[in-house]
């Protein structure tokens with residue numbers, strides 16, 4: 174497996190979607206290629222960073238305000254019967 | 256009955272507490288996806304509002320083949336894209352769909368993500384990195400890796416094939432990795 178191929182399969186490798194043969198070829202390449210090992214490690218870390226830090230909950234006053242706006246809309250809908 | 260089925264039945268009876276439950280269970284995910292795509296708090300709030308109004312109005316037409324959360328994500332995704340399309344006329348987003356995804360910056364980051372996130376600067380760099388991706392790639396990464404939704408549901412939400420969904424997620428991961436790596440290599 175070449176570096177280009179390894180990078181092409183990187184997400185499938187991380188998601189454990191490669192068939193046994195390709196997975197083995199990828200492992201062999203990674204064992205002997207420093208750059209691709211770093212690419213793998215840092216891509217996994219990127220995913221973890223995203224999971225841990227990119228979710229953006231709606232909190233506090235904004236959350237309450239949005240819900241009360243929605244309640245008003247729903248109340249109007251029920252009144253007009255539409 | 257599943258939790259979804261019970262909630263849907265209550266929603267169809269226009270039970271007010273049911274909408275409160277739908278809101279509380281989903282608002283963070285709806286808002287998070289909208290914000291991720293639009294990168295703007297006001298637009299994300301507007302999208303979230305439109306999404307819950309649409310859900311309220313169309314719950315009778317909801318087919319329980321999909322999960323309720325998937326359905327809400329799909330409405331959110333479409334609403335966010337509509338806002339994005341409106342905005343594009345005046346503020347065209349850079350189109351870097353052809354950017355190479357071959358890693359070029361290959362430094363060891365040394366630290367584990369949990370440690371890295373103790374630094375406020377890393378949060379900023381992450382926000383900055385995701386804001387530079389094309390919206391379609393941002394959406395794919397947010398759904399798959401931030402919200403951790405299974406691939407078939409991600410594809411369903413974006414109304415694209417699983418193959419395209421995987422390809423977009425892959426590009427997004429590598430481009431984000433590259434942006435962050437550039438930051439770390441400058442710092443080292």
Ligand SMILES: [Zn+2]
Pocket residue numbers: 175176177179202206207208209210
């Ligand atoms: Zn290699």
